[in-house]
Amino acid sequence: MDDDQRYRAVQSRDARFDGVFYTAVRTTGIYCRPSCPARTPLRDNVSFVPTAAAAQEAGFRACKRCRPDLTPGSPEWDLRADAVGRAMRLIRDGAVDRGGVGGLASAVGYSERQLGRLLTAELGAGPLALARTERAQTARTLIETTNMPMSDIAFASGFASVRQFNETVRAVFGHSPTEMRGRVRVRPGGTAGAITLRLSYREPADLARTLAFLGERAVPGIEEYADGVYRRTLTLPHGRGTAELWEGENHVLCRLRLTDTRDLASAVRRCRRLLDLDADPRAVSDVLGADPALAPVVRAHPGIRAPGHSDPAELAVRAVLGQQVSVRAARTLAGRIVADVGRPLEPGLRTGGLTHTFPEPKVLAALSPEDLPLPSARAGTVVRLAEAVASGHVDLGPGCDRDETERRLVALRGIGPWTAGYIRMRGLGDPDVFLATDLGVRQGLRKTLASEEAPATGHWSPWRSYATHLMWACLGERNER
Secondary structure (H helix, E strand, O other): OOHHHHHHHHHOOOHHHEOOEEEEEOOOOEEEOOOOOOOOOOHHHEEEEOOHHHHHHOOOEEOOOOOHHHOOOOOHHHHOOOHHHHHHHHHHOOHHHHHHHHHHHHHHOOOHHHHHHHHHHHHOOOHHHHHHHHHHHHHHHHHHHOOOOHHHHHHHOOOOOHHHHHHHHHHHHOOOHHHHHHOOOOOOOOOOOOEEEEEOOOOOOOHHHHHHHHHHOOOOOOEEEEOOEEEEEEEOOOOEEEEEEEEOOOOEEEEEEEOOHHHHHHHHHHHHHHHOOOOOHHHHHHHHOOOOOOHHHHHHOOOOOOOOOOOHHHHHHHHHHOOOOOHHHHHHHHHHHHHHHOEEOOHHHOOOOOOEEOOOHHHHHOOOHHHOOOOHHHHHHHHHHHHHHHHOOOOOOOOOOHHHHHHHHHHOOOOOHHHHHHHHHHHOOOOOOOOOOOHHHHHHHHHHHOOOOOOOOHHHOOOHHHHHHHHHHOOOOOOOO
């Protein structure tokens, strides 16, 4: 888009572009989302920036009416495979808070100086400013939706000190943390030891199907789906936790229990990735719906999502378990692993049927195939995969090079193209994977295209993962893995 196209989107208050770019209004010193309901400023008085961090670096404050800091994330970062896209995925996962700019640059394969130049040139802000914006957004959510003490919020949001927290919040939002809390009514009470948040998304969203998709694959002990609520355990950078997700009114409600509140931002990001909440459903339907053969399925499933996963390493193991077996059989195999070598949850984290976290790669790598309650060939593949992930030979992190990761996965004995593609689609969040050899996909193709042979799918790019889910959806999911 050029600036004239962006201005037309602002004039029409087009919510599709919320989070994709921001409008900085020079006469007021504030920045807004494109759909802001306020009077549209004159064209000469606005400029456009790709990130909230760029607006803040230029001295603009967030609009109090449209609250641009609370928009869904841009789907661009899941699409891009270059250094900027990989760096943004890492920043949103808290990499700067945990390892500093040096750790971020090393993960992407650049020097700090080179990475800073790249990010500033494309996004208008360097890594520290981008991370600061992520912290500020987390802080605002906690200030306005919880009764947590301000000092706890400061550290849970990733700030190094309460002073830094106060200064940043005042600079970004124009009010102190105490003033911001005083402007809203925070409901007292709630579930003891839990933090409940609202997660935004772009409409339409078929959340019922997304939650049911996860529920179909729920592994006893680490996942549960009942009465429209999906629960799962989380292994996080500083500790562990549990998440409960269910559909609210124009948002997803997320209840978290954490052993360390510093993991809050990471937990939220993983829940968003799990439900694919940063997707642009209209962009998906525009591309896939343009194919006459797919158009009826697209219309029948508006807002379809491509669910990701909260733990790519766990998903990778489960993909191996799902090779050439049904969903139910894969769940049974995963449940045996959890029962035998999963790590029990602390009593304060337990909710519903959640009792364990999935064993980490280093735990599985230390086992011999005979130690796993699996057929010997499958057990050997699981151990080899765990060794590769634990050693870093296979990178499943948010900043990985997806092409290289897929190549290394396929090179492991026992892992074929379907498994690597499934890991890439769900574990790495790639929106452009079509599983042409999958049984359910082939049957979906036969139903929609009267042929099990995959057509040329280049014109479905970059949303082929959604085409995979559409094939499954049109069959009622009974053949999905």
